[in-house]
Amino acid sequence: MTPLVTAAVLVAAVTHAGWNAIAHQITDKLVGFTLIAGGGALIGLAMVPFVPFPEPEAWPYLLASAVIHVAYYVLLMRSFRLGDFGQAYPIARGTAPLVVALLAALFAHEVPDGWAAAGIAVSCAGLTGVALWGLRGSRPNWAAIVAALATGLTIAAYTVVDGLGVRASGSSLAYIAWLMAVEGVVVPAYALYRWRGRLLAVLRPFAVVGLLGAAMSVAAYGLVLWAQTRAELAPVAALRESSVKSCSCGNSFTGQGLGTWSSDYSSALSC
Numbered sequence: 001m002t003p004l005v006t007a008a009v010l011v012a013a014v015t016h017a018g019w020n021a022i023a024h025q026i027t028d029k030l031v032g033f034t035l036i037a038g039g040g041a042l043i044g045l046a047m048v049p050f051v052p053f054p055e056p057e058a059w060p061y062l063l064a065s066a067v068i069h070v071a072y073y074v075l076l077m078r079s080f081r082l083g084d085f086g087q088a089y090p091i092a093r094g095t096a097p098l099v100v101a102l103l104a105a106l107f108a109h110e111v112p113d114g115w116a117a118a119g120i121a122v123s124c125a126g127l128t129g130v131a132l133w134g135l136r137g138s139r140p141n142w143a144a145i146v147a148a149l150a151t152g153l154t155i156a157a158y159t160v161v162d163g164l165g166v167r168a169s170g171s172s173l174a175y176i177a178w179l180m181a182v183e184g185v186v187v188p189a190y191a192l193y194r195w196r197g198r199l200l201a202v203l204r205p206f207a208v209v210g211l212l213g214a215a216m217s218v219a220a221y222g223l224v225l226w227a228q229t230r231a232e233l234a235p236v237a238a239l240r241e242s243s244v245k246s247c248s249c250g251n252s253f254t255g256q257g258l259g260t261w262s263s264d265y266s267s268a269l270s271c
Contacts, residue, residue, distance in 0.1 A: 001231040001239075009239045012223035016240070019216035026206050034191040035203060035210020036217055041184025043218050047177035054169040054178055061165025062175065065158050066183040072154040073186065075147055082144035092151035093241050098124045099156035101234035107160060110232040123238040159237050163228040172229055176222040 001009075019036065026032035054062065076092065097120050104110040112120060162179070169175040195202050203210070227236045 001235055005227045005230045005236075006239065008223045009227045009236055012220045012227070013240055015216050015220035015223070019213040019220065022209055022213035022216065025209055028202075030187075030191055030194070031203060031206055032210060032213070033187050035206060036214045037184045037187035038191075039184075039211040039214025040180040040218050041188070043214060044177045044180030044182075044184060047173065048181060051174040051177050052171045054171065054174045058165045058169035058175060061161050061168060062179055062182065065161045065165060065179060068154055068158040068161060069183050070186055072151060072158060075151040075154055078147045078151075082147055091145060091148035092155060094124050094126070095149055095152035096155035096159065097234060097238040097241060099153060100159050100237040103156060103160040104163070104233040108164060108233060110234065112232065112234055116232070116235045120234055120238040123241055156237075160233060162225060163233040163236075166225045167229055172222065172226040176218065176225050180218055 026035070101112055101117070101120055162175075166172050166175040191202075192199050224236065224240055
């Protein structure tokens with residue numbers, strides 16, 4: 001991995017932590033994620049006229065990624081409902097790079113060398129260690145742990161699918177634009193159903209903060225996608241997860257608001 005790619009992924013990690021911190025400022029998490037997902041879709045649609053159309057070979061990956069992201073939302077919210085954010089999220093994100101390494105070896109024929117493999121192992125161990133530290137002195141919630149592990153599998157799946165897709169697309173900007181446009185409608189669609197006619201009134205007080213978070217989210221994942229065209233998938237995934245410790249230690253999404261939102265949102269997506 002070149003210094004430029006490393007720097008891009010680290011910037012993406014910091015930006016990822018930043019938009020999570022912004023989302024924390026919005027008490028109602030459905031409002032926050034509606035603005036961030038919907039804002040991402042608007043940004044993607046605004047980019048579409050100015051970027052090349054993705055190559056046909058990229059579309060199966062792009063559409064599969066959108067579906068996997070929906071599964072990710074469902075499982076992540078279920079993890080939050082069953083367990084503490086500070087435990088569930090590090091388990092989900094910490095297991096993903098290891099699975100990415102396995103999937104990348106199988107589908108992209110990328111086998112990390114000794115140093116890269118060691119870095120991936122250290123990243124996974126550090127992140128899962130955050131969760132294990134939170135479990136000290138208490139009985140593990142196995143249902144929450146299983147849900148978090150399943151969430152990690154979806155993260156690994158969309159990471160590899162997007163890595164292969166962006167390489168086939170011919171343009172990382174085109175891929176991120178269309179991915180955001182397709183993927184970003186799910187949460188706003190649920191919010192529209194939930195609030196019926198009150199959507200704009202509910203979102204308006206937080207619009208500026210939420211849309212800033214959306215821009216940061218698109219920028220963060222766009223940098224990761226670009227990095228995946230320049231480096232192997234597993235090291236990029238492991239380095240990206242350096243943002244998770246600051247997010248989880250900050251416990252950004254715990255509290256009564258998330259419990260209510262995650263329950264409602266998970267139920268809606270599961271129907």
